[in-house]
Structure formats: structure tokens, C-alpha cells
Amino acid sequence: MTEVASPATTFDERIASRHARVGIVGLGYAGLPLAMTFAEAGFDVTGLDVNEERVRAVQERRSYLVDVPVERYGGLEERLHATTAYEAVADLDALTICVPTPLSKTRSPDLSYIVSAAESVATNMRDGQLIVLQSTTHPGTTEEIVLPTLERSGGRVGQDFFLGYAPERVDPGNKHYSVKTTPKLVAGVTAECLRRTQLLYSQIVETIIPCSSPMVAETAKLHENTFRAVNIALANELALMCDRLGISAWEVIEAASTKPFGFLPHYPGPGLGGDCIPVVPHFLAWRLREYGYSAQLIDAAHEINASMPLYVVQKISDALNDAGRPIKGTRLLLLGMAYKADVHDTRESPSLEVMRQLLQRGGEISYCDPWVPQLMLDGQLHESVEWTPEQVRQADCVVMLTQHRQFLEQPFWNEAKLIVDTRNVVPPGANVRHI
Numbered sequence: 001m002t003e004v005a006s007p008a009t010t011f012d013e014r015i016a017s018r019h020a021r022v023g024i025v026g027l028g029y030a031g032l033p034l035a036m037t038f039a040e041a042g043f044d045v046t047g048l049d050v051n052e053e054r055v056r057a058v059q060e061r062r063s064y065l066v067d068v069p070v071e072r073y074g075g076l077e078e079r080l081h082a083t084t085a086y087e088a089v090a091d092l093d094a095l096t097i098c099v100p101t102p103l104s105k106t107r108s109p110d111l112s113y114i115v116s117a118a119e120s121v122a123t124n125m126r127d128g129q130l131i132v133l134q135s136t137t138h139p140g141t142t143e144e145i146v147l148p149t150l151e152r153s154g155g156r157v158g159q160d161f162f163l164g165y166a167p168e169r170v171d172p173g174n175k176h177y178s179v180k181t182t183p184k185l186v187a188g189v190t191a192e193c194l195r196r197t198q199l200l201y202s203q204i205v206e207t208i209i210p211c212s213s214p215m216v217a218e219t220a221k222l223h224e225n226t227f228r229a230v231n232i233a234l235a236n237e238l239a240l241m242c243d244r245l246g247i248s249a250w251e252v253i254e255a256a257s258t259k260p261f262g263f264l265p266h267y268p269g270p271g272l273g274g275d276c277i278p279v280v281p282h283f284l285a286w287r288l289r290e291y292g293y294s295a296q297l298i299d300a301a302h303e304i305n306a307s308m309p310l311y312v313v314q315k316i317s318d319a320l321n322d323a324g325r326p327i328k329g330t331r332l333l334l335l336g337m338a339y340k341a342d343v344h345d346t347r348e349s350p351s352l353e354v355m356r357q358l359l360q361r362g363g364e365i366s367y368c369d370p371w372v373p374q375l376m377l378d379g380q381l382h383e384s385v386e387w388t389p390e391q392v393r394q395a396d397c398v399v400m401l402t403q404h405r406q407f408l409e410q411p412f413w414n415e416a417k418l419i420v421d422t423r424n425v426v427p428p429g430a431n432v433r434h435i
């Protein structure tokens, strides 16, 4: 580890006076809003990314994420920098690592981005720095993977450098909760690591919740997302059961929701999407296999949620069949390719699987998504059509997959010959099937 001349002020003083230099490794959905929030609080922020295009976008104050419109750059003046050069690490007081943690095809966590980022940080560290892992990951990552990597720099944790874990809980597109107002879990490898992590985040987040160890915070994050995945699976299973019973799952949920305690409504849909909810429960299940434990509920939830796109295709096929048409050669207009309303993100979106299945069956597929002008599916480029009554009229069947505001504010449902609605946003009518 290289030593540089110690600044005259202490770490605590620099953080509390907002004169500290903070780095964010990974300028994505999690990292960029965090970088902005630190810069808005007065810190001197450096975003580090291996993606040159993203770095250029930040340097040129361009927007590429829904939570960071161009206007948000205003007033930051020279406080927000971006670079691909890891040498910048040496100038920082604290940095957080917000790199991706995808799953491999066999559903094991791919920690290569964390390892690579930690290695690059380790070769550029200096004494006294706080490093906080923020990526979602399996229990044990901070202490078993990041810590030994950083220790290769020659420094000792809790003395020469400090290591914490503070999971990202951001919900892209959420108008009510931001980085500032979403309570933050923090943990440290030592008591001093925790204290410093807490001090850093208390500058930008209103509520800080310390955890006794990084593993508790890592597992809490996984449990939050698993809670969502399992409850969505329960709602999806209800939809499958209500279909057999010939009643509406939505009406059942609405009725059950009138109980003022002990019930939290979740809703069915075409499946799970985003890079968190479908992925994160498997981090927990994967790690527990090492302990001889099989996470049965997580596996069952996955099976149900992953089956939903095919169920939707079956519903489309049934609806067309009743109208005397096969999928092959039929014009289908899919509404919404993003995984949830009012975001650009198509990662793991179930709409993609619905589209793939319909294309394989010979459907003439077009899609409309004001948030996703283009998309690549299996090597083929598709472009969104405009949201107009004409487009709706031309389709033999319209499939509501993601309930973007634009569709709801300008509904053309009366123009449609047939609608299959997976979100219960189209009013009942002779031409409508709800899942």
C-alpha cells in the first residue's frame, strides 16, 4: 500500500465538513444516483467506471438513467467528476463499490465484477481510506472475498484501511423514496469500520440502521428481495388457481386487502423482471447449499414466476383460438417491454420471453414502449411503434404487459379487436381477457 502525506484534517473532520473526496465505482442504476446525492451534499465526487461511454456521459452531463434527468446535474459545478482511470482512487477518502452482480446460467453468483473492482482498488489504495461494498451479493462476500483482496495491498483492516458493507436498496423510478429517504443498512468488518461507514452515509441518508456484521446486512438485503419474489409468486399462483376456478384473482386480492392487518397485497403479472428480484433470492439459495440446506420456498417461487410468460402465451393462444385464429400469421401488438412501469430497464423483463415465444410460434409481432425505442432480442433488432389508435386498430390482438403511464393516460382500448391484459389495467369489456 502506498502512503501519501496525511492531510492535516482527520477523516471524521473531512466527512463531517463535506470536504472529503468520495469515489463511486460503477456508475449504473445504483452508483450514479449515489454519486449525485454525495455531490449534491457538497462532497467532491469521482465516479469510476470501465464503460467509457458512461464516463463520457457524466463528463458531458448527459442523462442515461430515469432517476438522473439532465436537470439534476445543474448546480453540481465542478463537484462531480468521472473517469476510467483507477489511479484516481489514491486521492479519495472513501469509496463505494456498486458494480453488477449477475447470475450465471446455472444460477450461481458471478462475482467477477466485484473481484475485478476490488483488485483495481487494492492496487491504488492509500492509508486511512474507507471502502464500502454496496453491490447485492451472497452472505460472506465482504469478509471472504473483498477483505482478502484489499489486504493484498499490505494494509490491515481497521487500522490502515476500513471496510464496510451498505446494501443498495434503490427502486428506480420510485417517486416517493430516493437515496436520501430510503433507510440505509450499514455494517463494518470492525467496530471502527462500522463507525466510519455510518458517519459517511449519515451525511446523505436520513435514517441509518447499523447491523452487527456485514453478513447480517448482506442477508437482510437478500431477504428483502426474496420477500418480494415469494409474495409475487404467491399472487401468480393465485392467478393460476383462480383461472381454474373461473374467478378473478384481482377481485380476490382486492377483497383480501380489506383486512387491515396481517395482509400485504401483491399482484400477479407476466413474471418477474429487473436485475434484482428474479436474481437475488438465488444468492441466498446458492450460499446455503454449501451448508447442506435447500431453500425450497425460493426454488418453488422461482418455478412459478418463471412459468408466467408461457402462461401468458397460453392465454393469448386461447383468446385467439376463441376468435378462430392461430398465433401464426396473426398481428400481435405487445405493450411494454421494460420490466416495470415508467422505466427504461428491460433486464430480465418477462415481456422479452413473451415476445420470444410468440415469434417462435410465427406471430407477426410489433411492440410499443415509449421508454424502450429499440431492443435486441436473440440477435434481432426491434423498434417500438408509436402509441396511436391506428396501431391498436391494426393489431389482431393487443397484449398489455407493462402498465406505463402513457398507456393509461391515453387509453385506446375501444379501438382493439382483442386485448389480453396481464396487469388488470384495461376495464372489463367483450374484447378483454385478464390473466
Ligand SMILES: NC(=O)c1ccc[n+]([C@@H]2O[C@H](COP(=O)([O-])OP(=O)(O)OC[C@H]3O[C@@H](n4cnc5c(N)ncnc54)[C@H](O)[C@@H]3O)[C@@H](O)[C@H]2O)c1
Binding pocket: 025, 026, 027, 028, 029, 030, 031, 048, 049, 050, 051, 054, 098, 099, 100, 101, 113, 116, 117, 134, 135, 136, 137, 168, 169, 170, 171, 172, 275, 276
Ligand atoms: N438496479 C437496481 O435497481 C438495483 C437495486 C438495488 C441493488 N442493486 C445492485 O447494485 C449493484 C449494481 O447494479 P446496477 O443496477 O447499478 O448495475 P449497472 O449495470 O446499471 O451498473 C454497473 C456499472 O458498473 C460498471 N462496472 C462493471 N465492472 C466494473 C469495474 N471493474 N470497475 C468499474 N466499473 C465497473 C459497469 O460498466 C456499469 O456502468 C448490483 O449488485 C445490483 O444487484 C441494483
